[in-house]
Amino acid sequence: MNIGEVAKKSNLPAKTIRYYEDIGLITPLRDTNGYRSFRESDMHKLAFLGRSRALGFTIEDCRNLLALWDDQDRASADVRAIASEHLEQIERKIADLIAIRDTLSHLVQTCAGDGRPDCPILAKLEKFPT
Amino acid sequence: MNIGEVAKKSNLPAKTIRYYEDIGLITPLRDTNGYRSFRESDMHKLAFLGRSRALGFTIEDCRNLLALWDDQDRASADVRAIASEHLEQIERKIADLIAIRDTLSHLVQTCAGDGRPDCPILAKLEKFPT
DNA sequence: ATAGGGCTTCCAGTAGCTGGAGGGTCAAGG
C-alpha cells in the first residue's frame, strides 16, 4: 500500500505518517522506486496511533503504549499507569478551563458590546488580580 | 526599574518580558548602560498581558486587546468580539476534553491494572473507531 | 582586585505537525 491509500484509510495526513516514520513510530518497507510500502501491521499501528492521539496522549505516551501493545507479556498495570496519569492531566486542564470560562463568560455578559468605549473586560484585564 | 524588579512585580519571567519586547508588545526605554528601563506604563502593560495570557488569550489577541485598551475611542463591541470568540473556543475545548475524559476514565476503571497482560485500554486503542 | 549577581545578546530547542520547493515515478491518453 502506498502512503496515499494509507492516509485515506487511517484518516491521517500523509505528512503526519512520514513524520511518524521519522521519529521511529513506524518503519514501513520501501519499494524499489523508493516509495514507502505499508503492510497491514503498519496500518494497524497507524490506526492505534490515530486513536491514541485523538485521546490526547502525547507522542511519547503513544510510543510507550505501542511498545506495551507489542509486548505480549506486558502488565496491564503499566498501561493503566500511563492512562491514569494522562487522565489526571486532563482533569486538571478541564478545571483550569472551566475557571477561565466562568470568568470570561461573566465578563462577556456584562460588556455592553456597543459603540461606547466603556468595557468591563478591559477593566478586569487592567485592574484586577489574576 | 530594571527587568529583575519588573519580573518580580509582574510575576512574569524576565525571559518572557524580553520576548514581549522582541515581538513588539512593549517598548521599554534603555539606560546608558544598555539595561532596559521600565516605566510605570510598561509595568501596567505587562500586568495586563499577564492577566490576558492567564485567561488563555493568544499573543495576537493580547496585541489587539492592548491596542483597544490604549484607544480611548474604542468600541466595547470590538473587545467583546475578541473575548466571546475566545470563549467559544474554550467551550469547544472543554467539551472535547470532557468527552476524552469520560472515555478515558471508563477505560481506566475497567482495566485491572495488575500483572496480567489483558487490558481494555489497549483493546480500545487497537480496535474501536475514534 | 575580585567575587557575586544582574544585565545584555544570540542561538537552539520544545510538541507535533504543516507548507512548500524542487524533483523523481507511474499510468493513461493522443
Add this chain to the structure above:
DNA sequence: CCTTGACCCTCCAGCTACTGGAAGCCCTAT
C-alpha cells in the same frame, strides 16, 4: 513516443509562546 497529471520522494522552514544556555558586559561590596 510523448505528454499530462497525479502520485511519491527529501529537505528546509515555520507555527506558538516561550525556555535554556553560552558568552560576555556592568555594578556593588569587600
